[in-house]
Amino acid sequence: MKLNTNxxxxxxxxxxxxxxxxxxxxxxxxxxxxxxxxxxxxxQEVLDKVAAEEAQKAAATAAAAKAATAIKQAxxxxxxxxxxxKVAYIQNDLGVAVDGxxxxxxxxxxxxxxxxxxxxxxxxNIDYYHSKVKQGLTLVKQGQVAKQTSGVAIVNALxxxxxxxxxxxxxxxNFVLNKATNSYVATGTNLLFNNGxxxxxxxxxxxxxxxxxxxxxAGANTLQQVPVNAIVVV
Numbered sequence: 001m002k003l004n005t006n007x008x009x010x011x012x013x014x015x016x017x018x019x020x021x022x023x024x025x026x027x028x029x030x031x032x033x034x035x036x037x038x039x040x041x042x043x044q045e046v047l048d049k050v051a052a053e054e055a056q057k058a059a060a061t062a063a064a065a066k067a068a069t070a071i072k073q074a075x076x077x078x079x080x081x082x083x084x085x086k087v088a089y090i091q092n093d094l095g096v097a098v099d100g101x102x103x104x105x106x107x108x109x110x111x112x113x114x115x116x117x118x119x120x121x122x123x124x125n126i127d128y129y130h131s132k133v134k135q136g137l138t139l140v141k142q143g144q145v146a147k148q149t150s151g152v153a154i155v156n157a158l159x160x161x162x163x164x165x166x167x168x169x170x171x172x173x174n175f176v177l178n179k180a181t182n183s184y185v186a187t188g189t190n191l192l193f194n195n196g197x198x199x200x201x202x203x204x205x206x207x208x209x210x211x212x213x214x215x216x217x218a219g220a221n222t223l224q225q226v227p228v229n230a231i232v233v234v
Contacts, residue, residue, distance in 0.1 A: 086130040144232045151207035163234040166197045172224035191224050
């Protein structure tokens with residue numbers, strides 16, 4: 001049976017007062033009792049035990065409330081790291097209703113823009129789909145990346161009147177040919193190529209291997225080193 005704390009404390013205090021009265025013979029009894037300090041010590045032990053139990057209950061209640069709050073925050077739509085938060089981020093990008101639930105409307109819109117290559121959006125694939133949105137890997141961009149070719153293909157495309165396009169912004173290092181050593185040396189300067197920039201056959205390229213090409217305007221002495229994966233052949 002659960003006891004009321006106030007009743008216990010009151011009983012303990014009353015017990016101490018009753019003891020004093022009894023000890024002094026106010027009740028008209030002559031029986032000898034234990035020393036007063038022994039009785040008071042026993043009463044204090046009761047009070048201490050009650051206080052400790054109440055403190056334990058308060059701590060347990062606070063811990064339960066904290067755990068419940070943490071669980072709620074971990075799953076809420078306002079937490080960008082939760083599943084619902086990531087779905088909401090995707091929905092914002094797609095321009096559909098933002099509710100943190102990946103329903104048919106969200107999946108259809110995502111498939112049209114990015115492609116559902118891992119099935120409908122779920123907790124198992126949310127990080128993959130979330131990453132595609134953050135990187136802007138739309139179906140168009142993915143198609144461009146799929147067209148990426150080797151340095152040799154880039155060289156041949158420009159040589160044969162073709163066109164290349166940058167699919168990322170590159171601040172390319174400038175190089176010049178050292179005729180004494182027949183090698184290319186960096187000048188310490190750069191030339192910026194913006195994402196989407198198109199170069200036609202007025203440009204040429206040299207395959208450097210290791211995933212790089214040197215591109216240069218026909219007749220120029222300076223060449224720019226560009227990673228192959230920054231270019232697609234159009």
